[in-house]
Amino acid sequence: MMSDFFAEIAPIAYEGPDSRNELAYRFYDKDKVVLGKRMEDHLRFAACFWHTFCWPGSDVFGGATFNRPWHAGANDSAAAAQKREVAFEFFQKLDVPYYCFHDVDVMADAANVAEHRRFFAEAVDHLEKLQASSGRKLLWGTANAFSHPRYAAGASTNPDPEVFAFAAMQVRDALEATHRLGGQNYVLWGGREGYETLLNTDMKRELDNFGRFLNLVVEHKHKIGFTTGGFNFDAKVRRQSMDPADLFYGHVGGIDVVAKGLLSAAAIIEDGRVDAIKAKRYAGWDGDFGGTIGGLDLAGIADLAVERAIDPKPVSGQQERIENLINRFL
Known part of the structure; x- marks a missing residue:
């Protein structure tokens, strides 16, 4: 026989971000495709x-x-x-x-x-x-x-x-x-x-x-x-x-936090700007010089540095810019 210990609690359902129901999901929409x-x-x-x-x-x-x-x-x-x-x-x-x-x-x-x-x-x-x-x-x-x-x-x-x-x-x-x-x-x-x-x-x-x-x-x-x-x-x-009911409040709130995190992560990925900044930062490893040193030993890499008279300059990691971008989706 199934229990009725929680008889006073209705099944928890998704009602959307504007719901005033404290025992409803605002972000966890199980059938939403993400x-x-x-x-x-x-x-x-x-x-x-x-x-x-x-x-x-x-x-x-x-x-x-x-x-x-x-x-x-x-x-x-x-x-x-x-x-x-x-x-x-x-x-x-x-x-x-x-x-x-x-x-x-x-x-x-x-x-x-x-x-x-x-x-x-x-x-x-x-x-x-x-x-x-x-x-x-x-x-x-x-x-x-x-x-x-x-x-x-x-x-x-x-x-x-x-x-x-x-x-x-x-x-x-x-x-x-x-x-x-x-x-x-x-x-x-x-x-x-x-x-x-x-x-x-x-x-x-x-x-x-x-x-x-x-x-x-x-x-x-x-x-x-x-x-x-x-x-x-x-x-x-x-x-x-x-x-x-406290068991439900604890779980509903936590599940919604994770669901909101998933939606935010998906939006960041679909926006593409954070990935683009990261790709640009490491682009040198996918170019001619980075590809060349990938197949050389230590002495070969050192000789190439001397031969090309490389003079690398520091560039911004743009951490604050990325943080601001991510905050737009939270």
Whole structure:
């Protein structure tokens, strides 16, 4: 059953730059063709699970401030399922084509390897159904190999081989799930890799293990046939932004900023003056002298400079002119 957590929020639509509706897109017109491609296809927005639905509004100075029903008790299978359904309601109403997640964002809390695999598989089955019913797609998945206390000293760089192996299990399962769900990319997010002090660190061993881990992931990617990015849109709201609508305000404003940036960039390209200034500045490399020295060794270039009695003069980089030109399009 699809969630109605955001029942009071109407689907977000494009209404144009003059719209007074604070929950409407003013610049993000997904079907507008920009430089030969639909805006949606240029930007490929994805809303994330973690800060949007997993963070309870806490920080180092205080506890949770968000009254989300899936945070009311234990993060069990029922709470995780509710969170997934609310997330897809959000993705649909925001009208972003993609979403992204860490493994633990979408599953119940697990106490061991077996539970992790079971709860994650349960979540992936549900995500597959939600994708089919909503038309949303997965931009990328990843494994959270940093938040749990076991990763205090890193994952692939951890001095304990069992931690290395636990991370390998998570990444293997997350990579395979991302491939199954049609993900366009897979992310390796090493939030706690590295070291705190050289006093207790075997640097060579850690670097070797890190390199081996990356190679193992790439080998497995090829083995399962993962051959395939976009914008991950992480519009983290403030701890006082506790109303459900605040999530929409944060995302709508951010998406419009990126869309306006795309339109401005396209206008700069189509105008052509900035590119022309840059081309003129480097034109010498495309002329006779620049082409000639491209095929000479150091001595040959030096001899040519003497032979032609070159006397190059400095020229303006015209930075202020270019800045003014760009500001015309912002």
